[in-house]
Amino acid sequence: MRDNDAVTSATRKPETPAPPQLSTSLGxxxxxxxxxxxxxxxxxxxxxxxxxxxxxxxxxxxxxxxxxxxxxxxxxxxxxxxxxxxxxxxxxxxxxxxxxxxxxxxxxxxxxxxxxxxxxELAREHALDAVRLVRAAAPGTVFAVEQTYGFHQEPEYPKLHMEAPDALAPAEELLGPGGAVAEHPILKILAHHPTLDPDGFLTAARLAVGERVTITRSSPSALLEISGPGVxxxxxxxxxxxxxxxxxxxxxxxxxxxxxxxxxxxxxxxxxxxxxxxxxxxxxxxxxxxxxxxxxxxxxxxxxxxxx
CATH class of the missing domain: 3.40.50.1000 (HAD superfamily/HAD-like)
Structure with missing residues (x-):
């Protein structure tokens, strides 16, 4: 089952953080x-x-x-x-x-x-847009594609992950008609930059793509994770x-x-x-x-x- 309906997160003002190791029974x-x-x-x-x-x-x-x-x-x-x-x-x-x-x-x-x-899933047209815009905003960015079944990357993408890629090709080729990722849904695109500050890279990429996709990061390095809008x-x-x-x-x-x-x-x-x-x-x-x-x-x- 695929679900492309986004759920908007509730927003609220965080409470004053409790000291480490302290949980409170009052809100x-x-x-x-x-x-x-x-x-x-x-x-x-x-x-x-x-x-x-x-x-x-x-x-x-x-x-x-x-x-x-x-x-x-x-x-x-x-x-x-x-x-x-x-x-x-x-x-x-x-x-x-x-x-x-x-x-x-x-x-x-x-x-x-x-x-x-x-x-x-991340629609291919949104993935291609994100690759184009992030590459323009941060020249030198290299990409990988994560699918339900399959992992593909550009030749210059560093060895950051546990397994060898299923295919090596430019992201535009991987994501294009008849490309290696055509068979299975795309879960996310990974974008790596060899020299940029991680938080600065995240900010630049978010400004470049707007609301076309969701961009975040979980790595201490300049590695971004790009998902479908609202995901x-x-x-x-x-x-x-x-x-x-x-x-x-x-x-x-x-x-x-x-x-x-x-x-x-x-x-x-x-x-x-x-x-x-x-x-x-x-x-x-x-x-x-x-x-x-x-x-x-x-x-x-x-x-x-x-x-x-």
């Missing part, structure tokens, strides 16, 4: 916080330690949340094929949001057998929550980078990691410990401890 104005029904967490830099492991403490916290009836969703920029590191921890529903909201994936099948439940972690999470009758007030979210900002803003309670980018800190209602100190588990344990 804005001293009102009680709605008990959570769903936890949405980013992976790299958030749930995962820097060595890409899930700590025993975090494993136990995730299992305890599910046992208490709180669903846990992994919401990541990763493609589905890179989800094996957490596939054993998805529990009952088995779903994860991948590609910055471009896909909802059922991980029950195990490595190589992931099933796409929802795809919010974000927040908008796809909102669709999944609507399917379950869960309101944004009942969601607790965790993240660390600009690609988490919309999700951190949308959720009723949200936490930036102690290692988070300033944009994530500004968007969240609270702050927790760094990823290497089990910041997600710290908050989950506090939430479960507050339950009657």
């Amino acid at each position: 804005q104005g001293g009102a009680p916080i709605v008990p959570p029904r769903l936890i949405a967490t980013d992976l790299d830099g958030t749930l995962l330690r820097d060595d890409k492991s899930v700590s025993p403490r975090t494993v136990a916290a995730l299992a305890a949340a599910e046992e208490a009836g709180i669903e846990v969703f992994f919401v990541t920029g990763r493609p589905a094929r890179w989800m094996d590191v957490v596939a054993d921890h998805v529990h009952g529903h088995g779903l994860a949001i991948c590609g910055n909201g471009a896909a909802v994936v059922d991980l029950h099948g195990g490595p190589g057998a992931h099933r796409f439940v929802k795809v919010r 974000s972690k927040a908008s796809t999470l909102a669709l999944c929550c609507a399917d379950r009758g869960i309101s944004h007030e009942e969601v607790v979210a965790f993240g660390d980078m600009p690609n988490d900002v919309e999700m951190l803003t949308w959720a009723g309670r949200s936490y930036a990691m102690g290692n988070a980018h300033p944009a994530a800190v500004a968007a969240a209602t609270g702050r927790t410990a760094p990823n290497n100190e089990d910041g997600v588990a710290v908050v989950i344990e506090r939430i479960l401890g507050e339950r009657p």
